[in-house]
Amino acid sequence: xxxxxxxxxxxxxxxxxxxxxxxxxxxxxxxxxxxxxxxxxxxxxxxxxxxxxxxxxxxxxxxxxxxxxxxxxxxxxxxxxxxxxxxxxxxxxxxxxxxxxxxxxxxxxxxxxxxxxxxxxxxxxxxxxxxxxxxxxxxxxxxxxxxxxxxxxxxxxxxxxxxxxxxxxxxxxxxxxxxxx
Amino acid sequence: xxxxxxxxxxxxxxxxxxxxxxxxxxxxxxxxxxxxxxxxxxxxxxxxxxxxxxxxxxxxxxxxxxxxxxxxxxxxxxxxxxxxxxxxxxxxxxxxxxxxxxxxxxxxxxxxxxxxxxxxxxxxxxxxxxxxxxxxxxxxxxxxxxxxxxxxxxxxxxxxxxxxxxxxxxxxxxxxxxxxxxxxxxxxxxxxxxxxxxxxxxxxxxxxxxxxxxxxxxxxxxxxxxxxxxxxxxxxxxxxxxxxxxxxxxxxxxxxxxxxxxxxxxxxxxxxxxxxxxxxxxxxxxxxxxxxxxxxxxxxxxxxxxxxxxxxxxxxxxxxxxxxxxxxxxxxxxxxxxxxxxxxxxxxxxxxxxxxxxxxxxxxxxxxxxxxxxxxxxxxxxxxxxxxxxxxxxxxxxxxxxxxxxxxxxxxxxxxxxxxxxxxxxxxxxxxxxxxxxxxxxxxxxxxxxxxxxxxxxxxxxxxxxxxxxxxxxxxxxxxxxxxxxxxxxxxxxxxxxxxxxxxxxxxxxxxxxxxxxxxxxxxxxxxxxxxxxxxxxxxxxxxxxxxxxxxxxxxxxxxxxxxxxxxxxxxxxxxxxxxxxxxxxxxxxxxxxxxxxxxxxxxxxxxxxxxxxxxxxxxxxxxxxxxxxxxxxxxxxxxxxxxxxxxxxxxxxxxxxxxxxxxxxxxxxxxxxxxxxxxxxxxxxxxxxxxxxxxxxxxxxxxxxxxxxxxxxxxxxxxxxxxxxxxxxxxxxxxxxxxxxxxx
Numbered sequence: 001x002x003x004x005x006x007x008x009x010x011x012x013x014x015x016x017x018x019x020x021x022x023x024x025x026x027x028x029x030x031x032x033x034x035x036x037x038x039x040x041x042x043x044x045x046x047x048x049x050x051x052x053x054x055x056x057x058x059x060x061x062x063x064x065x066x067x068x069x070x071x072x073x074x075x076x077x078x079x080x081x082x083x084x085x086x087x088x089x090x091x092x093x094x095x096x097x098x099x100x101x102x103x104x105x106x107x108x109x110x111x112x113x114x115x116x117x118x119x120x121x122x123x124x125x126x127x128x129x130x131x132x133x134x135x136x137x138x139x140x141x142x143x144x145x146x147x148x149x150x151x152x153x154x155x156x157x158x159x160x161x162x163x164x165x166x167x168x169x170x171x172x173x174x175x176x177x178x179x180x181x
Numbered sequence: 182x183x184x185x186x187x188x189x190x191x192x193x194x195x196x197x198x199x200x201x202x203x204x205x206x207x208x209x210x211x212x213x214x215x216x217x218x219x220x221x222x223x224x225x226x227x228x229x230x231x232x233x234x235x236x237x238x239x240x241x242x243x244x245x246x247x248x249x250x251x252x253x254x255x256x257x258x259x260x261x262x263x264x265x266x267x268x269x270x271x272x273x274x275x276x277x278x279x280x281x282x283x284x285x286x287x288x289x290x291x292x293x294x295x296x297x298x299x300x301x302x303x304x305x306x307x308x309x310x311x312x313x314x315x316x317x318x319x320x321x322x323x324x325x326x327x328x329x330x331x332x333x334x335x336x337x338x339x340x341x342x343x344x345x346x347x348x349x350x351x352x353x354x355x356x357x358x359x360x361x362x363x364x365x366x367x368x369x370x371x372x373x374x375x376x377x378x379x380x381x382x383x384x385x386x387x388x389x390x391x392x393x394x395x396x397x398x399x400x401x402x403x404x405x406x407x408x409x410x411x412x413x414x415x416x417x418x419x420x421x422x423x424x425x426x427x428x429x430x431x432x433x434x435x436x437x438x439x440x441x442x443x444x445x446x447x448x449x450x451x452x453x454x455x456x457x458x459x460x461x462x463x464x465x466x467x468x469x470x471x472x473x474x475x476x477x478x479x480x481x482x483x484x485x486x487x488x489x490x491x492x493x494x495x496x497x498x499x500x501x502x503x504x505x506x507x508x509x510x511x512x513x514x515x516x517x518x519x520x521x522x523x524x525x526x527x528x529x530x531x532x533x534x535x536x537x538x539x540x541x542x543x544x545x546x547x548x549x550x551x552x553x554x555x556x557x558x559x560x561x562x563x564x565x566x567x568x569x570x571x572x573x574x575x576x577x578x579x580x581x582x583x584x585x586x587x588x589x590x591x592x593x594x595x596x597x598x599x600x601x602x603x604x605x606x607x608x609x610x611x612x613x614x615x616x617x618x619x620x621x622x623x624x625x626x627x628x629x630x631x632x633x634x635x636x637x638x639x640x641x642x643x644x645x646x647x648x649x650x651x652x653x654x655x656x657x658x659x660x661x662x663x664x665x666x667x668x669x670x671x672x673x674x675x676x677x678x679x680x681x682x683x684x685x686x687x688x689x690x691x692x693x694x695x696x697x698x699x700x701x702x703x704x705x706x707x708x709x710x711x712x713x714x715x716x717x718x719x720x721x722x723x724x725x726x727x728x729x730x731x732x733x734x735x736x737x738x739x740x741x742x743x744x745x746x747x748x749x750x751x752x753x754x755x756x757x758x759x760x761x762x763x764x765x766x767x768x769x770x771x772x773x774x775x776x777x778x779x780x781x782x783x784x785x786x787x788x789x790x791x792x793x794x795x796x797x798x799x800x801x802x803x804x805x806x807x808x809x810x811x812x813x814x815x816x817x818x819x820x821x822x823x824x825x826x827x828x829x830x831x832x833x834x835x836x837x838x839x840x841x842x843x844x845x846x847x848x849x850x851x852x853x854x855x856x857x858x859x860x861x862x863x864x865x866x867x868x869x870x871x872x873x874x875x876x877x878x879x880x881x882x883x884x885x886x887x888x889x890x891x892x893x894x895x896x897x898x899x900x901x902x903x904x905x906x907x908x909x910x911x912x913x914x915x916x917x918x919x920x921x922x923x924x925x926x
Contacts, residue, residue: 020312022312023312030221030222031310034224035215036215036218036219036221036222037214037215037216037217038215039219039221039389039390039438040221040391040468041389041390041391041438041471042470042471042894042895043470043471043472043894044471044894044895044896046894046895046896047389047471047895049389076215077213077214077215078214078215078216081214082214083210083211083214083216086213086214090213090214093209093213094205094206094209094210094213095205097203097205097206097860097861097863097864099209099212099213100439100694100695100696100864100868101388101389101390101436101437101438101439101693101694102208102209102211102212102213102217102436102438102694103219103388103389103390103436103438103439104389104438105212105213106213106215109213124908127903128902128903128904128906129903129904131902131903131904132902132903132904133902134902134903135389135895135900135902136389136903137387137388137389137439137441137868137872137900138389138439138694138864138868139864139867139868140866140867140868140869140870140871140872140906140909141867141871141902141903141906142863142867142908142909143863143864143867144903145903145908146908
């Protein structure tokens with residue numbers, strides 16, 4: 001099949017790839033770049049296990065063609081934080097037992113960080129509705145919600161101690177249905 | 182960060198003890214950073230990809246299969262059909278109940294002459310990448326001659342019904358019964374008889390990680406990575422099917438993304454990819470799509486229950502009779518016909534009922550098999566019992582909680598022999614209900630309910646109590662001459678103290694989210710006087726630890742954890758003998774305190790585990806007859822099951838205009854004995870609650886009359902999301918089990 005060139009930045013690294021036009025972003029990340037922290041749990045964009053950030057916004061990478069990400073910045077769970085320097089959301093999931101089997105977790109964390117970017121101090125109800133696009137079968141969501149609220153609280157504490165971080169640049173229009181859309 | 186402590190629970194453990202604390206999980210750092218390795222993350226050099234061709238028909242003869250176009254597709258390395266994949270034996274079903282005939286059709290991994298349900302695999306395409314495999318699978322041309330279909334298990338039992346398996350002359354798989362007392366007489370004699378038909382509909386396990394397998398056959402050695410709850414059993418089964426000597430097969434259950442029973446199975450696809458790898462000399466990967474999961478990963482429940490409760494107007498229940506029509510689907514997978522029997526063991530529930538009888542008829546239909554899904558027969562029994570208690574209470578005009586209390590097996594009766602012939606280990610059903618009501622505050626709720634109704638809002642509360650039979654379990658009860666499962670049900674544990682004093686544990690259990698690495702490490706830490714961070718728990722790899730049975734039936738802690746505790750006791754015993762020898766004391770005077778094996782009364786004289794290990798691995802001075810090294814193995818087969826229990830309350834609001842039901846509050850009290858890690862228990866309870874809410878309000882696997890699956894994706898099969906459920910109020914009571922040294926259930 002004919003190949004198309006895609007240039008994109010993933011977790012701060014520049015990539016220049018030849019791909020089939022039909023290749024999904026999630027398969028580019030997993031199969032071409034070896035970033036297997038982004039998971040696939042369904043084939044109808046319901047489960048959200050594949051959620052990544054595309055130019056700072058959460059999208060379901062099973063619903064984005066790799067060619068649509070040409071020129072974009074992508075952040076996956078691997079780029080969010082490391083074991084040595086966890087992102088506050090990762091740490092909050094750990095502290096609050098917000099995961100069991102861990103399969104939905106990367107997508108859940110990416111969706112949750114996007115929520116706090118848009119709404120740094122959400123109510124429980126807002127957290128629950130914001131995570132509607134991410135399914136978990138293990139936790140009953142209780143501790144996931146607790147973790148997100150905990151991360152928000154920690155963010156608020158940081159914000160009151162420091163000047164706010166610069167806002168993430170918004171794309172002109174969503175390129176695909178995303179959990180934050 | 183320090184360990185999180187849950188607000189609930191009853192921490193009555195020594196201040197320096199690790200057991201009983203809500204330690205953060207050892208598993209999590211790799212999972213929250215995307216560094217876990219699930220089956221689909223395994224990539225091997227030269228690896229090929231499999232895509233299955235599946236039947237669109239619910240029942241049909243296969244008249245021809247043309248693979249030529251698929252074989253010509255670029256990147257395709259093989260197309261295999263049922264004629265090509267010829268294992269030494271059909272896929273196994275392991276229940277042979279003594280004295281009962283279970284009609285079991287031959288079940289081949291790829292259909293040979295006919296298909297029996299939508300999704301039945303017919304062929305497999307093996308290609309260089311998954312896109313090519315999926316494309317080529319579309320090119321396999323299969324001609325079907327449709328046959329009559331039956332999907333309703335009650336219609337399937339009627340004369341003249343289409344037959345799923347012509348050779349049996351019936352759709353009845355088997356009949357099986359369990360009971361005690363004289364149900365018939367008790368019903369005849371009763372003041373009150375309540376009869377109901379209760380449907381427990383078909384559900385999907387739906388772990389978020391789909392099933393997947395990678396097989397790599399090279400130089401006579403087969404290595405299989407599979408998303409499974411039973412790696413050792415899978416090794417035995419694959420070795421038999423492929424006629425490879427068992428020691429040459431290694432099965433690895435890597436990170437497994439949830440199971441819920443769906444991965445307590447051997448699926449034909451596991452065999453097919455192993456077969457293809459051996460044939461092609463290349464590793465082969467298959468990961469199902471979610472649509473395939475909904476079609477071809479076994480379903481659960483699907484019982485129609487005809488239940489009779491008999492008793493007297495004072496609230497006493499004297500008899501429970503359940504006739505279960507169990508829809509088994511088309512094939513018998515590993516435990517398919519057995520699962521409804523699990524209902525029969527708990528048909529007495531928490532109640533002192535002298536006459537209890539369950540009569541089961543298993544029925545073939547043109548649907549996917551049913552098998553173990555979360556609770557596997559026991560929640561079905563709990564559901565019908567608790568519904569019936571409420572119905573019985575309504576019939577006699579008594580408070581349903583009072584009916585429960587009146588019939589509870591009293592605390593002082595334990596261990597309690599019940600009508601169906603088993604002995605409940607320990608229990609305090611009143612205690613759990615007391616605590617639930619204390620946390621719930623029923624009076625306050627009634628006021629709120631009244632107030633809401635005056636404003637046109639409809640709130641209601643339902644209560645349920647339960648007990649389960651868990652810790653599966655005693656081989657003499659469950660095994661071939663007992664219930665008839667063809668296997669043992671013990672568990673293994675190796676506790677290996679390294680020369681530096683850190684510990685590796687090998688467990689035969691195989692977790693998929695439960696947190697074994699953390700909970701087991703807490704047990705070891707306390708029993709050997711070290712920190713949980715010094716304990717590594719290895720599981721799910723037949724190439725490392727001893728044979729084990731896996732994780733299902735709430736057995737990992739009660740059987741696997743106890744096995745670890747026993748190995749620790751052996752290690753500690755040897756350590757004490759060695760320390761006594763070195764410090765010139767009597768072994769019985771050595772105690773483990775404050776992380777040291779020390780002489781009782783002389784805390785200045787003692788050794789840490791690291792010092793003991795050093796002396797054991799450099800055995801210059803060890804007692805006569807003592808072997809060097811510090812490692813112990815246990816194979817533990819319990820004397821009895823364990824019987825956890827609890828009481829739950831659920832408040833819902835019903836929209837009187839639309840009928841929409843919203844769960845607004847959920848309060849639970851569960852008793853699984855002394856908590857090893859309260860945080861992990863709460864997590865399990867949360868997941869169970871939502872799984873149950875899912876079945877009650879949102880989830881149902883539905884086939885139409887033609888056997889077409891209507892709920893084939895997550896669009897149609899509605900798993901609850903965070904927005905559909907509230908936060909939960911969980912709590913515990915702790916009634917130790919006498920069955921194991923941990924007291925856990």
